[in-house]
Structure formats: structure tokens, C-alpha cells
Amino acid sequence: MKSKGSLLLAVVVALCMGACGGGSGDKESKGKFAPPPVAKPLTFEEAKADWKNQKGLGPVTNVDLGELDDALAARGKEIYELKCTACHSPENEKLGPAPKGILERRTPEWIMNMILNPEEMAMKDPIGRGLLTKYNTVMANQGLSQDDARAVLEYFRTLK
Numbered sequence: 001m002k003s004k005g006s007l008l009l010a011v012v013v014a015l016c017m018g019a020c021g022g023g024s025g026d027k028e029s030k031g032k033f034a035p036p037p038v039a040k041p042l043t044f045e046e047a048k049a050d051w052k053n054q055k056g057l058g059p060v061t062n063v064d065l066g067e068l069d070d071a072l073a074a075r076g077k078e079i080y081e082l083k084c085t086a087c088h089s090p091e092n093e094k095l096g097p098a099p100k101g102i103l104e105r106r107t108p109e110w111i112m113n114m115i116l117n118p119e120e121m122a123m124k125d126p127i128g129r130g131l132l133t134k135y136n137t138v139m140a141n142q143g144l145s146q147d148d149a150r151a152v153l154e155y156f157r158t159l160k
């Protein structure tokens with residue numbers, strides 16, 4: 001009996017709140033009850049379409065690519081072959097996607113953040129989350145320094 005009564009009360013309160021927040025036309029009370037606007041996270045498809053604005057989550061906010069630096073790319077290739085080829089192959093899918101042509105679908109900042117901060121990227125970044133769903137393996141953080149990640153990025157520029 002008692003619980004039925006409180007359930008009813010809860011329903012009445014909920015209905016009232018709905019009415020107050022919704023159609024009463026009273027702007028002041030609407031403002032009070034309306035939840036603060038929360039940006040809806042992009043879906044994988046939306047984020048991929050918007051890739052030029054997607055910088056990912058992590059320490060890297062701005063990369064100036066400049067002219068291709070062959071020495072840096074060669075160093076990046078060595079790091080890649082040592083630390084990444086267990087799961088990646090330059091031109092074909094393996095456990096993870098191939099980096100070939102990656103600069104035509106991801107920003108330099110996003111790529112470096114993926115290398116440096118893969119766990120958070122897989123949980124919170126819309127493209128990172130979509131990739132995790134697709135590949136079903138969390139990319140391992142290989143503990144690269146920011147300079148090493150930049151060198152790998154330079155190597156990726158040579159994979160067209």
C-alpha cells in the first residue's frame with residue numbers, strides 16, 4: 001500500500017516536471033528545468049566525415065608538417081618496425097588498420113594522439129571508439145616520446 005502510494009506520487013511529480021519543463025510557455029520556469037545543453041558525441045560516420053576537424057584527445061594540439069624530412073622519416077620507419085609491426089603492416093590490414101594514405105583520412109594531430117594516448121582515444125574519441133568497435137582490440141600504448149611519435153608520423157607521410 002505504502003509503496004504503491006509513493007510510486008503514484010513519483011509518477012505525478014514526473015508528469016508535473018514534464019509539463020513545467022515543456023509546454024507551459026513560461027520561459028522562466030522552462031529555463032530552470034531544462035537540462036544544460038550537452039553536445040551530443042559524434043557518431044563514427046559523422047566524425048569520419050568531419051575528419052579534417054578531428055584532432056583527437058591527448059598532448060598534441062598543433063603540428064606543422066612542412067617539407068618532408070627524409071632523415072626524420074627514416075628514424076620513424078625504424079621505430080615503427082620495432083614497435084608497431086606486431087599489429088600493423090604498412091600497406092595491409094593486420095590487427096589494426098594500415099597507415100598507408102592515413103594523412104588523407106586523419107589529421108597529423110589525431111595520428112600523434114592515437115600513438116601517444118591510445119587508451120583514452122579508444123574510449124572517448126569518436127573515431128577511436130569506432131575503430132575499437134571495428135577491430136575489437138585496444139591498441140597498446142608503446143610508450144613513445146612525442147619526438148618519436150612525430151618521427152613515425154613523418155614516416156607515414158611517405159606511405160601514399
Ligand code: HEC
Binds near residue numbers: 096099
Ligand atoms: C597490440 C597491437 C597494436 C600495437 C602494438 C600498435 N597498434 Fe596501432 N592500432 C591497433 C589497433 C587494434 C588499432 C585500431 C584502433 C583500436 O582498436 O583501438 C590501431 C590503430 C592505430 C592507428 C589509427 C589508424 C587509422 O587508420 O585511423 C594508428 C595511427 C596507429 N594504430 C599507430 C600505431 C603505431 C605508430 C604503433 C607503434 C608505435 C602502433 N599503432 C602499435 C593495434 C596496435
